[in-house]
Amino acid sequence: MTEEIREPLLRISKRDTIARGKAYLIRASALVLALILSGLIIFGITKLNPVSVYAAMYKGAFGTSTRAWITIRDTMMLLCIGIGLAPAFKMRFWNIGAEGQILAGGIATAACMIYFNNLPTPLLLIVMAIAAIVAGGIWGLVPAFFKARFGTNETLFTLMMNYIAIQLTSYCVSLWENPFGSNSVGIINPKTFAGWFPKIFGQQYALNVIIVLALAVLMFVYMRYTKHGYEISVVGESENTAKYAGIKVGKVVMRTMAISGAICGIAGFIAVSGASHTISTSTAGGRGFTAIIIAWLAKFNTFIMIAVALLLVFLEKGAAQIASQFNLNNYASQMIIGIILFFLIGCEFFINYKVTFHKSSKKEDAS
Amino acid sequence: MQEKVAAVQMRDITKRFGAVTANDKAWLDIYRGEILALLGENGSGKTTLMNMLAGIYYPDEGQIFVDGHEVSIRTPKDAFDFGIGMIHQHFKLVDVLTAAENIVLGLKGKGKLDMKAVSAKVHEICDLYGFEVDPEQKIYDMSVSQKQTVEIIKVLYRGADILILDEPTAVLTPQETDKLFAVLHNMKKDGKAVVIITHKLHEVEDISDRVAVLRKGQFVGDMITKQTTPEEMTNMMVGHAVSLNINRPEPKNVEPRLKVRNLTVRDIEGIIKLDGVSFEARSGEILGIAGISGCGQKELLEAIAGLQKVEKGEITYLAQGGEAESLIGKSPREISDLGVALSFVPEDRLGMGLVANMDLTDNMMLRSFRRGKGLFTDRKSPHILAEKVVDELDVNTPGVDIPVRRLSGGNVQKVLVGREIASSPSVLMTAYAVRGLDINSSYTIYDLINKQKDKGVAVIYVGEDLDVLLELCDRILVLCSGKVSGIVDGKGASKREVGLMMTKLGGES
Numbered sequence: 001m002t003e004e005i006r007e008p009l010l011r012i013s014k015r016d017t018i019a020r021g022k023a024y025l026i027r028a029s030a031l032v033l034a035l036i037l038s039g040l041i042i043f044g045i046t047k048l049n050p051v052s053v054y055a056a057m058y059k060g061a062f063g064t065s066t067r068a069w070i071t072i073r074d075t076m077m078l079l080c081i082g083i084g085l086a087p088a089f090k091m092r093f094w095n096i097g098a099e100g101q102i103l104a105g106g107i108a109t110a111a112c113m114i115y116f117n118n119l120p121t122p123l124l125l126i127v128m129a130i131a132a133i134v135a136g137g138i139w140g141l142v143p144a145f146f147k148a149r150f151g152t153n154e155t156l157f158t159l160m161m162n163y164i165a166i167q168l169t170s171y172c173v174s175l176w177e178n179p180f181g182s183n184s185v186g187i188i189n190p191k192t193f194a195g196w197f198p199k200i201f202g203q204q205y206a207l208n209v210i211i212v213l214a215l216a217v218l219m220f221v222y223m224r225y226t227k228h229g230y231e232i233s234v235v236g237e238s239e240n241t242a243k244y245a246g247i248k249v250g251k252v253v254m255r256t257m258a259i260s261g262a263i264c265g266i267a268g269f270i271a272v273s274g275a276s277h278t279i280s281t282s283t284a285g286g287r288g289f290t291a292i293i294i295a296w297l298a299k300f301n302t303f304i305m306i307a308v309a310l311l312l313v314f315l316e317k318g319a320a321q322i323a324s325q326f327n328l329n330n331y332a333s334q335m336i337i338g339i340i341l342f343f344l345i346g347c348e349f350f351i352n353y354k355v356t357f358h359k360s361s362k363k364e365d366a367s
Numbered sequence: 368m369q370e371k372v373a374a375v376q377m378r379d380i381t382k383r384f385g386a387v388t389a390n391d392k393a394w395l396d397i398y399r400g401e402i403l404a405l406l407g408e409n410g411s412g413k414t415t416l417m418n419m420l421a422g423i424y425y426p427d428e429g430q431i432f433v434d435g436h437e438v439s440i441r442t443p444k445d446a447f448d449f450g451i452g453m454i455h456q457h458f459k460l461v462d463v464l465t466a467a468e469n470i471v472l473g474l475k476g477k478g479k480l481d482m483k484a485v486s487a488k489v490h491e492i493c494d495l496y497g498f499e500v501d502p503e504q505k506i507y508d509m510s511v512s513q514k515q516t517v518e519i520i521k522v523l524y525r526g527a528d529i530l531i532l533d534e535p536t537a538v539l540t541p542q543e544t545d546k547l548f549a550v551l552h553n554m555k556k557d558g559k560a561v562v563i564i565t566h567k568l569h570e571v572e573d574i575s576d577r578v579a580v581l582r583k584g585q586f587v588g589d590m591i592t593k594q595t596t597p598e599e600m601t602n603m604m605v606g607h608a609v610s611l612n613i614n615r616p617e618p619k620n621v622e623p624r625l626k627v628r629n630l631t632v633r634d635i636e637g638i639i640k641l642d643g644v645s646f647e648a649r650s651g652e653i654l655g656i657a658g659i660s661g662c663g664q665k666e667l668l669e670a671i672a673g674l675q676k677v678e679k680g681e682i683t684y685l686a687q688g689g690e691a692e693s694l695i696g697k698s699p700r701e702i703s704d705l706g707v708a709l710s711f712v713p714e715d716r717l718g719m720g721l722v723a724n725m726d727l728t729d730n731m732m733l734r735s736f737r738r739g740k741g742l743f744t745d746r747k748s749p750h751i752l753a754e755k756v757v758d759e760l761d762v763n764t765p766g767v768d769i770p771v772r773r774l775s776g777g778n779v780q781k782v783l784v785g786r787e788i789a790s791s792p793s794v795l796m797t798a799y800a801v802r803g804l805d806i807n808s809s810y811t812i813y814d815l816i817n818k819q820k821d822k823g824v825a826v827i828y829v830g831e832d833l834d835v836l837l838e839l840c841d842r843i844l845v846l847c848s849g850k851v852s853g854i855v856d857g858k859g860a861s862k863r864e865v866g867l868m869m870t871k872l873g874g875e876s
Contacts, residue, residue, distance in 0.1 A: 015385065225743050226742045226743055227742060227744050230729075230744050233725070234725075237723070237725065238723075241718070241720070243674055243699070244672075244711070244713065244720065244733075245733045246700030247700075
């Protein structure tokens with residue numbers, strides 16, 4: 001008989017479970033492979049020593065204590081937004097309106113700083129925080145209300161709320177313009193520091209860290225151990241099951257989105273009061289979208305989000321550093337970020353699926 | 368009998384999914400001009416074995432021969448090249464396309480697509496085997512049975528002469544099943560090989576020439592249908608002797624528990640689903656509900672459970688002491704807050720009764736999560752309950768922290784029923800409680816239901832298998848297009864009588 005029995009070269013099957021250690025091993029090797037590949041490309045194109053390029057990246061993110069604190073500050077910012085998005089996405093509510101919710105919180109914060117600048121700082125901070133929470137919460141609640149009531153599409157709705165927030169910010173910027181004609185708000189209360197985050201242990205950004213880490217713990221507990229958290233999971237998995245169990249789906253959707261928006265509002269509060277001390281249309285700066293990646297990559301686990309957020313900020317700072325240090329343009333550094341993210345996200349495939357190569361040597365005994 | 372060459376021979380086929388071995392050195396022979404019934408419990412590897420013939424899975428070990436030649440079936444296209452076509456349990460059709468468009472979908476052709484020629488060929492196939500289908504009809508306008516017909520024509524159009532049908536009758540009415548069987552007979556006469564996977568033994572006896580039995584992924588044996596009995600087949604499937612009688616203990620302490628009067632329900636599109644339905648469910652009694660699928664069974668149960676808006680009518684719960692509570696307009700939560708212990712095993716197990724991606728413990732929590740202290744859920748008692756259900760109902764699972772989607776159909780149902788009866792209900796409603804379950808699991812469920820009846824629960828059992836309804840239920844309410852066609856005693860009624868009432872109001876022909 002001459003016919004050939006050809007087996008498929010490789011077979012892909014879904015894994016049942018994977019040991020946690022093995023999953024992390026796959027992720028770690030993906031990172032190493034990504035670094036090797038980027039190194040080869042860096043060397044191939046620029047003839048630079050990849051090791052010194054990576055060293056420069058590290059220097060860019062953690063080289064000095066100021067840089068390290070800025071890296072931490074930006075990590076906390078992304079983390080905070082990611083924490084806000086986590087319950088919404090867990091509920092399968094596609095909240096891509098974090099940008100708007102951050103700006104809403106930011107505007108509220110800035111308004112308080114400008115109009116109540118004679119309040120004592122602790123009281124002012126509390127007023128600002130409450131205002132930001134309410135503003136962000138409303139920005140999250142509006143699309144949720146329409147979704148719960150009329151079944152509108154939340155993706156489009158939250159996206160459009162972003163544009164409203166941006167226009168509103170533009171309006172406020174021209175309202176609060178300082179100095180006149182600069183088309184910016186400038187640093188708010190530069191002399192009195194009213195409404196600025198106070199230094200703690202001499203550190204300017206310590207309060208940012210404390211607030212965000214506290215939120216991370218609270219959100220972790222909220223999603224995993226509370227009745228609300230359970231309701232969010234059930235609604236996210238199946239609305240029919242939720243109704244069957246007597247869960248009021250609309251109520252859960254609105255409540256969760258109010259919380260999601262409120263936390264993004266807090267991110268706006270931190271951005272204005274704890275970092276830039278000003279407000280502009282770029283206060284959110286696309287971080288509301290980046291944070292979506294963080295929430296999903298961490299599978300909504302707020303502790304894993306810390307690592308993911310740190311990685312993204314590290315890459316961003318490092319890329320900026322190599323761009324300036326080696327006179328490369330921005331594209332080179334963005335390529336490295338792209339390669340690393342591609343490997344990290346792509347390796348999830350190998351965590352979910354098993355690939356087996358066929359064992360050959362079967363043909364010989366077939367005839 | 369002369370020596371025939373098998374159309375398909377499967378030898379020592381092994382297929383593993385992770386730690387689970389679905390098929391373990393399984394053998395199977397399929398002959399042309401013969402209808403082979405493939406029997407086995409849930410999870411015995413019938414569907415997996417057939418999927419390997421259809422090119423969906425690739426075996427880890429073993430050989431497949433088609434007409435005596437060893438072959439390698441890597442894709443469904445390979446399978447079609449060998450003349451093998453499979454009709455899956457879940458149809459794979461595009462709703463917005465017509466039957467003919469679905470039939471040619473994915474086929475390679477030269478030049479312009481000639482839909483007229485396609486329709487003509489479809490008509491030709493229909494005439495040959497006795498199908499009734501309109502090639503120009505859109506899929507979304509079709510009944511389940513028509514969709515199935517399209518699936519069968521689809522594989523015939525591709526020239527398949529070895530047909531595999533995975534539980535084709537699970538979704539059909541008795542009349543539709545008869546039609547399907549007539550078609551299968553014609554195919555057999557035409558020299559095609561037909562494999563039918565089913566759980567229903569009387570169908571095996573009706574249609575098949577030979578029976579092959581799988582147990583735990585292994586081939587146990589095959590025999591000529593005429594020379595075997597349901598008892599023998601069941602014993603081979605299960606591995607030990609099983610009694611095939613359903614008990615019907617005499618109802619005790621019968622008193623009205625749930626009164627439904629003039630219930631009318633419309634669906635979202637405004638179509639009347641229930642029209643003036645009145646009946647009474649009594650404690651210690653099983654009330655069966657029979658009807659062609661989609662005749663308002665789902666709406667009836669969901670209206671009682673508070674999941675369906677009611678246009679008019681009354682649903683009254685009568686507590687043991689005699690107090691009456693109206694359930695109309697109340698949500699499931701308000702109903703349970705009233706102290707009405709209403710348990711509901713819905714038709715859509717993983718889409719409504721359970722959360723597929725959650726583990727057993729979390730699924731137990733679905734009914735009890737509000738009982739935790741303050742803001743927090745109580746995980747301990749659901750965990751204990753999950754272990755109890757696994758233990759008492761003999762659920763086959765590696766543990767209680769496994770997502771329920773990974774359990775087989777019978778075990779999923781045991782988890783759901785276990786949770787629902789754990790709250791000691793006074794009314795238990797089940798919809799198609801044994802659909803897709805094998806004989807052993809089905810009898811476990813009948814037993815559980817009978818135990819509830821014995822405890823004085825008013826059971827409402829929506830079923831599709833008339834034989835079971837007639838054996839299990841004390842009274843049977845027959846629905847016909849949303850109206851009550853009649854209520855008969857389970858003991859005296861005949862299958863013919865109930866069947867007629869299902870198709871015609873009142874049952875007079």
